[in-house]
Structure formats: structure tokens, C-alpha cells
Amino acid sequence: MVSPSTMAAVRKSGAIPNAEFLLTAEGVRKEFPGVVALDDVTFRLKRGTVHALMGENGAGKSTLMKILAGIYTPDRGQVRLKGVDIELSSPLDALENGIAMIHQELNLMPFMTVAENIWIRREPKGRFGLIDHGAMNRQTADLFKRLNIALDPQALVGDLSVANRQMVEIAKAVSYESDVLIMDEPTSALTEREVEHLFAIIRSLREQGIGIVYITHKMNELFEIADEFSVFRDGKYIGTHASTDVTRDDIIRMMVGREITQMFPKEEVPIGETVLSVRNLSLRGVFTDISFEVRAGEILGIAGLVGSGRSNVAEALFGVTPATSGTIAINGRDVVIDTPTKAIANRMAFLTEDRKDTGCLLILNVQENMQIAVLQDKFVKYGFVQQAALAEQCEDMARKLRVKTPNLDERIENLSGGNQQKALIGRWMLTDPRILILDEPTRGIDVGAKAEIHRLVSEMARNGVAIIMISSEMPEVLGMSDRIMVMHEGRVTGFLDRAEATQIKVMELAAR
């Protein structure tokens, strides 16, 4: 075993050990209270390759990567860096040994500038040992030019959209000039355009001999960028293959352990009366003149580039940030919705796009998370919560949605992302809505869970619920929607029917 600092010194000296694998993990085990996250897992990363990690939500992908990045220490097993046994006990150890990681959750400092975020701990110093902000901004501009990113180094990260923050994370990871770059679902907040951009960056890094670990739930990305992939299931290592050797169905079978026949189980259901009709809705400076209708049983997809204002429209509909003008009518009657409370009273439901910020009550348990919206008007008598009846409903719902959790008393933060999402869908289904707004319902969700969520959405449509679904994933929008509304910079640029909609047509409208 060599200490991380010695290894770091060796790396700094420019000596390049000639090992076949940049980074390997053998027989790694990691337990959390009540969960075995990793069990005897093996992973080998070759230099100059893109190695994808695949697996359902909660399979242990992020946990393994966090071990390689020095955030967790494994309970058992051995990590080897360029053939040398090493114990990484802090993120700093990993960074100094050329391992950089883009985390699944954004890890940026919102009140600091883009440049400060990127160079934190490595700020250029000028006179008297003080930080040279000018040099730091120039360095950032150079980096951005190299990566072809158009961002102001002096902008506050808190003012950036999620997509741009993700680009900052990517630039920051690249700036470490590491030998190993781990990317944990870097594209979950990006649309096609930035994804292409990212792939260009990845390809050039690969040519420099850097090893890249790439975690994603998007199958198409796998075939486009990965050289080989490893599959995990329930914390166990299943296998490693070259991505040219297999088909999509093979991978799904390895991940899920069963076949998923239909990715978008959209049913044809009778479309009913108009339920929601929106006229000339505007929010000053954000979106303008949005008009559309949704009918019972209909799924209206909303497509657009990141930042086109889709989420803002949804938030306005639900009264989170009320519109400044325009009207909303439900079942033909004009309604005023300026708070979510009123929206719920009108039997609306809204699954927000940011699970962590506006969805989960992270430190509360699954049941408390599921019941919170329905308590607005049901299961309460004289102020007292009817616990028994409510618990039963939550149990039923969790079973129906196949939420994977030891029990409903488990803190929701210990669930995998996909299961959190299912619990949140359960939160809204309990309210028995007639209008359901879903904002990126399957972001960061594995294929199995995704198919299940799609099935649920179809089922709700069959029961006559009017559904609005915002999604940045083109196949999802095309596969699930009866009609697609496309937005660009806060305006509606067109509607497409299911029959006529294609990826190209949507992109044309979205980029106009």
C-alpha cells in the first residue's frame, strides 16, 4: 500500500507508470444502515476509453464512484491506481492523484462566481500572495474557449440555469487535468444540444488517453459514446462488455433481470371534454401569451430547449409563481390560482422538476412525504389526522407504484432517486387529481422504473385525468404525448399531433 501523498508526488514528477488499467476496484463492499449498497464488486477502467456504468436506481453506481473519488471508504475490498494499491481517504487525495468527479447532484457554490467555483483551492496568486482575480477570470475564459462554452466567468453560479451549472461542473472537472474523469449522470439536466457538446469534449479527452467513467440511464447515449460498459444490479457486479457486442435489450435484461417489452406503453384512450383551458398567460420577462387546452384523458407533451420557459409555465399554472396576466379556466369556469393551495382545491397536481429542492421532504419518512398534499382536504377530522385510514392508503399506493423501501417509516433520503420519484408521484395520485402536471417525471430514472412511471401515467389518462407532461427527453415526449406543444424563449412556437410529430419537426420548432 502506498500513501496517497506519495502517489501524488510521483504523479507530479511526471513519472507515468505503465499499467494496463488506470483504476481498478476489486471485491469492494459498502454497507449503509439497512442496505448493502455494494457487495463484492469489481470494476476496471482502461486508459483512453469511455466506460459506462449501467444499472437500476439504487444499484450502487454512485456509491462505487464515491469510493473511487475518496468520499466513502469501502468496508472491504481494494482500490488500485495505475496498478498500485491505494487508500483514498478524502476527496483531496483523489484529486491530487488525478481522479476528478462530476457528481450526480450539482455541487456548486451558488453565491460565488463561475471562475471562483472552478478554481476553488487552486486560485492563481499574484502580488503579496493575494489572489489574482484578473488572472483567474482569464484562465476561465481560456478554459471555456477550449471547451467552446459561452459563459461569463464573472457571473454568479446562482443566477445560472441548471443546464449551465452542469456545464460549469463539467468545465471544473476538466480543469483538474486529471487522468480519470468520473461523470455521474452529467446529461440528466441537459438537452440534445448540450449533450452533443459534452460528447465532443469527452471524445477529445479520450484521445488524450484519459479514462472516463460515464453513468447514464439513457440507452442511446451508451451506444454513442461508450467503448465498454459494466452492469450492476442490487449492489452486485453483473458483467463487463464492449458496447459493440450487445443490443439494447441485452443490457436491459442484465440491468433489470427481466424483459421490458414496451418502453412507452401509451394506450389509446377516448379523449373527453376540455378540462383545462389557458388563454394568453404571461409572466413578465419570463414567458408571453401562452394559450392551450388539455382534455380529459389527453396527454399534452411540452417540448423545448432548456430555459425555454416550460417549467415556468407549469409553476404559473399551479400558482407557485402566479402569472401576471391571462386566464385559466377549468371545466369552462374561470379560476384564479395564485397559490398551490388553490390549485389543489381545484384538483390539480404538480410533480416538480427538482426532486431535491421542491419535491422531497428529505429528512421525513416515506409516508410523511406521500401524505402531505392529500392532508389539505382529506383524512382530517377536527384537525386530527386519521392515521390508520391514511396509512392504509399510503401502503396501497406504495405497493401499486412498487416503491422499493424496507418500510414506509424509512427516511426518503435513503431511497434511490427513482424510488423517491415514485413516492412523489404517489403523493399526487393520493389527491385524486383531474389535472396532472408532470415536469421531467423521469429525470435520472432507470429504464425499469421509467417504464413503470409511463404505465402509471397512461393509466391515469385512461381514468380521465388531463395530463401535461414536460420532458427534455425526445423519445419520451414523442412516445407518450397525444399532442406536443413546443416552446422557444418563453413563447409557443407550435403544436404537433401524435401522428405528425417527429424528432426533426420538434427540434425545428424548438430552435426557431
Place this chain on the structure above:
Amino acid sequence: ETIGVSIAKFDDNFLTVLRNGMSDYAQTLNGVSLQIEDAQNDVAKQQSQIQNFIAAGVDAIIVNPVDTDATAAMSKIASDAKIPLVYVNRQPANLDSLPEKQAFVASEETVAGTLEAQEVCRLLGGKGKAVVMMGELSNQGARMRTAAVHDVLATDACKGISIVEEQTANWQRTEGADLITNWLSAGTEFDAVIANNDEMAIGAMQALKAAGRPMDKVVIAGVDATQDALAAMAAGDLDVTVFQNAAGQGKGAVDAALKLVKGEAVEKKVYIPFELVTPANLKDYQAKN
């Protein structure tokens, strides 16, 4: 014998002298031990301390009341438990109806204000402008001393002295200094500073010096005759202070408590006199307090 003692506030200079007087005296007596508690200026805490003393089975209790109006409840608790109780330094409101086996040892607060103001009046020759610095507004001593000052300055002999400003500096030296500086900057002119205690008087003195005012033009008066005050008087800066025999009060209280334990008769009120201190009799006091 064990005597439980509840002191209103530990970080009060005067009460510190009283407390030490008490424990020094107890050490000279055989078999007397004191359990001294700090009520931190909290009535409720003091009441609880008395109850804790009773639970711990002390033989007698000495209380330096935080709030002299809250003594009725304390008297009742002690007399129900049949434990002797002595109030010290601050006059209990129920003084005239104290139950059996209870007594009071102190000096009369109004006397302090009166002695102080009379001497200032004399030094000014009955004419001039004075500023008054009060202690914490919720404190009985502060109110009684201030009232006495007003009374004196209302007498025929001293009517010529007007109070131009009156503010609290919370017994504190730095607050006293800041207050004076604020007054000076507002252009307030005065010939005398009458403070409820020495600390504020010393603060006043420091502020006046810092502002370059000649010290012989201003009469500065305080109460307590603390070491710092006596040193300031020796230096010719402080003109008047009033000696309150803290150690004497402490000793008197312990004596009274011991007598009550033995079932001997004790005066209901034991007064230890205040004494005026001026440069003339300064030497007599430098070894005391």
C-alpha cells in the same frame, strides 16, 4: 451549621465585597459552612434556590433579594419549612410583616443618595447644573438613590441646583463613559455628576479627562467606596463617595442567622449605617471594603 446564601448577582462589585465579607467571617467561626448561590438577577431562580436549600436541609438561609417585592413568597416558603431566613442589603417589601425567625440586615438606600447629594450641594454652594447617572432601571437601589437625590435637590438649600440630564448607564463604567461623552458632544454643560454607584462615576471621570475637561471644575459623586473609587479620590479626581459597609452587612447577616438557628432573639431590622467619604476622611476607609 450550614447556611444557604442566595446572592442577587455575583458580578456586582458591591455584592462581591458583601459576599466575601460573609464567607471570610464564616471561616472564623467553628462548624459554620456557607453554600453561596448566584441568582443571576432572576427572581424565579432565587426562589428556586431557596427551595433547593430547603430540600438539601440547610439550617438557615440568607437572601440578598433580586426583587424586594418578591420577598413575601420567599418568606412563606421558608416559614412553612420552619427554617430561619435573613434578608441582607435590600429591604424586603414585607419587612413589617416578617414571620417568626426572619430578620433583615442592611443599610438604608435612601441615606446613600441623601449623603451623596448633600455633599455635592455643599461643594457647589447650592447652585449649578448636575447630571444624574442611574443604575439599572429595574433595580430598587437605583430608584431609591435617585429619588433621594431629587429630594435633596428640592430642599431650599439646594434648589439652585438643576438636573439637566438623567439617564441610565446600567451600573457600568464604560456605559457611563459613553454617556458622558454623548452628553458632552450634545453640548450639555454641567458642574456635577451624581452617579448611583462608583463604577459609573469613574466612567464619567475617564470621559471628562479624555475630553480634556479640568477635573477640579466638576464635582463627581458616587456610592460604594470601592477600591477603584478610593484610588480615584486619592488622585483627586473623585470628590464624593459613600461607604456602605458591605462586610459589616455580611457579618451581621451571618450572626443573625446563627442566632435564629439557636432560637435566640434577634432584632427584626438591623441597620448598618452608610458613611460619607470625602478626601478629608479618605484614609479611614482605604483599608476597608
Place this chain on the structure above:
Amino acid sequence: MANNAAVHGTSPISPPTRRKLPSEFNIFLVLIAIALVYELLGWIFIGQSFLMNTQRLTIMILQVSVIGIIAVGVTQVIITGGIDLSSGSVVGMTAMISASVAQASTWPRAVYPSLTDMPFIVPIALGIGIGLLAGFVNGQLIARTKIPPFIATLGMMVSARGISKWYTKGQPVSGLTDQFNFIGTGIWPVVVFLVVALIFHIALRYTRYGKFTYAIGANMQAARVSGINVEGHLIKVYAIAGMLAGLAGVVTAARAQTAQSGMGVMYELDAIAATVIGGTSLNGGVGRITGTVIGTVILGVMTSGFTFLRVDAYYQEIVKGLIIVTAVVVDVYRQKKRAKG
């Protein structure tokens, strides 16, 4: 529980059957430990039992019952992720105001000579009402102007203390009616404390009010999107905390049989300490009244123990600081350990 796992799990990894102890259990152990240490030291040094003394058992809780009443309100505020620094000052203010209408006509210097000999319900209602009002103002400030609770309640702390000094120009208010004093005598303060604790224990665990309180503390934004009127609810919570501080003020005045403008100084810190010792997280979303009651009792036991063991007053504060820290350290440590094991 083990059954449920099978039901919910797509692939049933059966979880190790964890017997779950309530989180206050830790701190209850700390309480027991402190009491036993005192008991032991008592036998060694004093030759007496610490616990086998009804008088002492009473005073232990009696002396902290006012802190406890405040802490019940503070717990709710802290669960929402806020803080209330004003409670001690509100105690002082409400003690003064309620006492001023509780004076007996026999008292020569009544504040309102025409309002003497009122039935005891009047001063009590007034005290609670003023507290409610102060809390309501806190809540309005926090919910409407979005200033941090720390600052809103710090402002109230300073202002309310000012009001209690101004109210009678610093004069204490005495000569209260026996009726009024009654609720401060004997173990009535303890009864009031425990009843209040019970009510809000039930409110937090079994009512919508409680569920919303936790939800707001866990994630305010998510609570809002889930339809909770966050502003309205926060106002309620701060108003209740103020109301309880008002009640505490009434009890304090009745217990001392007088009101004084300096009453309640620093009580807010003791109440917060009791709450946090009892397991409530200052980050919000976590906490229980049972824990707060235990935390409060720890403070009481500690104080009585000091007197019992004749700990020098100079050391009491030093040790008190250490115990507060140690209690929370033990709690954090045990929770971490349980989370691991």
C-alpha cells in the same frame, strides 16, 4: 415491518429487523445517567440520597417549569427551522402587564387603581393575549418580510424588554390577588407545564397542524408546492410560541407574587438549550415534545444536584456549559452509532 419490505420491494431484500427506539431514548439515558451520578456522589460525599426526597424531586421540575412552558413553544418554532430569541423578554413583558391588572385593592400603589381585584381570569387572559400578540408580530415579520427569524425575534427581544421597563418606569408590580398568585403556588406551575406539553405533544403528532410544522421545517419550498400555506402556518407557530411565553410570564409573576421588568432574562437560551438537548434539530424538521420535556428536566436536575452536592457557585456555570455540550455530543454520537450499527 419485515413483512412490509416484501410487499414494497420489487426484489425483496429483507432488511435486518431493526428494533427502533424513539430518538428521545438517548437523551433519556443521559438524564438517568446524570441522576445516578448525583445519587452516587450524594452517598459518597453527603451521605444522603439525591432522588429519595420528594421535596427535591418537586423543586427539580418546579424550578424549570417556566423554562419548560417556553420550550414547548420554542420546539415548534425550531421544528419549522426558525428560532425565537424573544421568549425571555416576552416573559418579562407579559409578567408586568398581566400583574398590573392582578393587583389587590389593598395594595396602596396599584398601577391601575380602578382595575384592582379583577377575577384572576382577566390578568391570565391578558398575559396570554399579549404574548400571542408578540408572537403574531414575530410571525408576520418573518412570513411577510422574509427577514431571518433570528433578527425578527432579536428585534422583539430588545423591544419587549424595553416595553417591560417602560411600562411602570421600572417599578415592580406587587400586591397581587391571592387568586392570581394561586397558579404559582405549590406544584401548579409543574401541572401547567405538563398539560401544555401534553397538548402540544398531541398537536404535533396527531394533527394536521403538526404534520405541516414538520413539513415546513423539512423543506419549505416543497411544503409550499404541496399546498401548505407556509406563511399562514408560520404565523400560527410563532403566535403559539408567543402565547406560551405569555403563559410563562403569568406563571412567573404568580410564582414570585410580583412582576419585575428584568424577569425572564436569558430564559430564551435555556429554553433553546432544553429543546436541542431534547433532540430537536436546529436545521428544522426533527424534534419532539417528549424530548424537550426530558431536556428541560435535565436542566432542573443539574441545578438541584449542584446545590445538593454543594458545588461552589463559581464552578456551577462552568460545569453547566460542559453538561449542555456533553449531552448534545452524546446524543449526536449515539445517533451516529445507531445509524451505523
Place this chain on the structure above:
Amino acid sequence: MANNAAVHGTSPISPPTRRKLPSEFNIFLVLIAIALVYELLGWIFIGQSFLMNTQRLTIMILQVSVIGIIAVGVTQVIITGGIDLSSGSVVGMTAMISASVAQASTWPRAVYPSLTDMPFIVPIALGIGIGLLAGFVNGQLIARTKIPPFIATLGMMVSARGISKWYTKGQPVSGLTDQFNFIGTGIWPVVVFLVVALIFHIALRYTRYGKFTYAIGANMQAARVSGINVEGHLIKVYAIAGMLAGLAGVVTAARAQTAQSGMGVMYELDAIAATVIGGTSLNGGVGRITGTVIGTVILGVMTSGFTFLRVDAYYQEIVKGLIIVTAVVVDVYRQKKRAKG
């Protein structure tokens, strides 16, 4: 924002150059407004200028310079997302301890008769050292045991106050050497305050120490994965805050030419108020020393103004509470408006 929307879009339009006012500008306006109100009221009621008086301008800052020294440390702690309740008590403790080795041999009752007439550097170094130690203990507790900073520093607050009472059994420590007293005379406290403020202004803005401080407060997890030793850094920050409280204690003793165990009571709240009025967010990640200096001066101006306008002592506290709240409300409101407009 309409412009910004375009910026954040994927199409790489170069960002509009935003003219940025520093965020302390708001609070500077509040300061000016308060001063002008006093000026105006001064002419109307007193017939004098409030500001055209060098003596008053000096005392305004002099009387808050100790608070200011503490607030510089507190600002750094709050930027990391923490809080320090112990500073007032540390002032008391360090005042006592440093004064005890600063006594002149002419004083009859020196605490350490063999340590009189020491060169002034000894007591100053000792005071600062003790403060540093207290802060270091705070930092260790917070970083190692993960107890909330509120509790760790509350424990220190109680314990340090206990130590200062115990140290000389409550006796004041007087008869200090002229050398030592010198740093408390004239405008030296103001100079010390401004030098300290300048040093830490530079440290926060232009050194890695500062960047780490902001980073930890903005997102502790992000700071950690960026390779920052979060625990180590927190210990540094709390130690510095303690050191500055120690320095404040030395200045307090030198200014009063004596040390008393009750010194510094409630200073922590004034320091926190000054910090938050100055625009530092209690949520961490945001704040500047310049703002804190302005916030401190606001407190001083307010106090001098009260005396100047002869506001009744009973009303002063009530008004002080209102001003603290109003200052922060104005700041929050203006920031929201700027964010919108």
C-alpha cells in the same frame, strides 16, 4: 431578467454588462438615512447639528468599536453558516485574565503580586491567546463532534462566564499599568477596530482562507468534494473569532482601566445584529466586512442619536429593536427589488 433569460439559453449570446453595486450599498443608504433623520430632528427639536460635531462623530464609533472587533470575527463565522454566541463571555473572561497580569505594582491588591508591572505585550498576548484557545475549543467541538454551532458556543458562553466569575471570585481587577491602559484611550479602540476590519476584509476577499470560508458557507458538500479540509478550516475560523473576542476583551479592560466578570454581557447579540444588518446572511455564503463595519456604525449612530435627541431611556430599547428590524427589512426589500427590476 428578460436579458438574462437569453444569456442562460444555450445560444451563446454575450452577457449584458451588468453594473453591479456592492450589496453593502443598501445598508450604507440606511445608515445615511438614519443619520439624516437625526440631523433633521436635531435642527427641529434641539437646534443643533447632529453630524457637525467631531466629538460626537468620534464617540459614535468609539462606543461600538469593541462590538465591531467582535463582529469582524462573527462575520466570518456566520459566512460559514455557523454562529458564535460565546463572544460576549469570552470578552469578559479575557478581560479578567489579561488584566490580572497587567496590574501595576503600586496597586495594593494585585491578583499575582509577583507578576505586576509586566510589559504591556504580555497581558495583550495572553488575552488574545486565551480568546484563541476558547475559539479553538469551539471549532474543535463543532468540527469533530458535529454538534450545532449554536449549542457548542452556547456551552462556551455559559462556561466562559463561569470562568470569569470564578477567576477572582468576582473581585474586579484594577490598578492596571498605564502602558496597558493606553490602548483603551483616545481613539485607539477605533484604530484597532479598523485595522482588524481591514485585515480581514483583505483576507476574505483576496486569500484562499476567504474563498474557503465562503465556499463552506455556500455549500459545505461542494467544498468538501472540491478537496477543502472543511473541518480544519472551520476550526481556523472559530479560532480567529475567539482570538478577536480576546482582543476585544483586552481593549475593553484597557478602556475601562479595570476588568470585571460581568463585562461583555450580551455583546454577542449586538455583534450578530451588526453583522446581519450589514448584509451577512445567517444561511451562510454571503457577507462582507465592509457591511459589518457599516452595521456596527449604525448601532453607534443610533445610540448617540438617542442621547442627542434626549430620547427617554425607557423608549430607547423599544426603538432600538424597531431599528434593527427595519434596517434588515429595508435591506431584504431592496435586494428583492433589485433582483426583480
